[in-house]
Amino acid sequence: MCTKANKILRFMKKAIFLIPVFSMALVIFTSWLQPDKATMERGKKVYNAYCITCHQADGGGVPTLNPPLEKTSYVLGSKTKLIQVVLKGMNTHEEIDGETYSNTMAPFNYLTDQQIADVLTYVRNSFGNKANVITPGDVKYVRARAK
Numbered sequence: 001m002c003t004k005a006n007k008i009l010r011f012m013k014k015a016i017f018l019i020p021v022f023s024m025a026l027v028i029f030t031s032w033l034q035p036d037k038a039t040m041e042r043g044k045k046v047y048n049a050y051c052i053t054c055h056q057a058d059g060g061g062v063p064t065l066n067p068p069l070e071k072t073s074y075v076l077g078s079k080t081k082l083i084q085v086v087l088k089g090m091n092t093h094e095e096i097d098g099e100t101y102s103n104t105m106a107p108f109n110y111l112t113d114q115q116i117a118d119v120l121t122y123v124r125n126s127f128g129n130k131a132n133v134i135t136p137g138d139v140k141y142v143r144a145r146a147k
Contacts, residue, residue: 035121035133043122046115050108051123059127065103067096070127079120079134083142086116113139 035043047055054066061068069075074082074096089107093100108116113136120139124131 035125039118039121039133040125042115043118043120044126046111046119047122047126050111051119054103054105059123061101062103064099065101066105067094067099067101068127069123069129071129072097075124075129076131079132079138080142082120082124083116083134083139084146086111086120087139087143087146109143113137113143 055061055069056066059069067074074085085105087107087109090105092102092104095101111119116139117134117136120134123129124134
């Protein structure tokens, strides 16, 4: 009987230790998924400086010319593909979610990894969008592979 009680006591000690560890891991994981306020503010500044003219203040784009950024597969889909669009630009007559857009998007490969990560995180979490953050490390990785 004493052995069983000791096993239960050891289990409870482990559980008490692991609860804060798992709680901290959950906080870290969810903060990785959700952008912080500073990232969103920096991203909005980059958006206003480089993107707003074509994609508009509301992210709605311009029909047949510039695609919207609200809830499209390009924005909410693959991080790599979205980063590549910013680094390489986009050719004319691109089809996005069944619509064709004819304006060319110039490459913004002169922006820093931080600026690209911030603006894409901003876009992926604005205009009704909700998606994981893009980190400077994600951009650095895609940039290195594009060379």
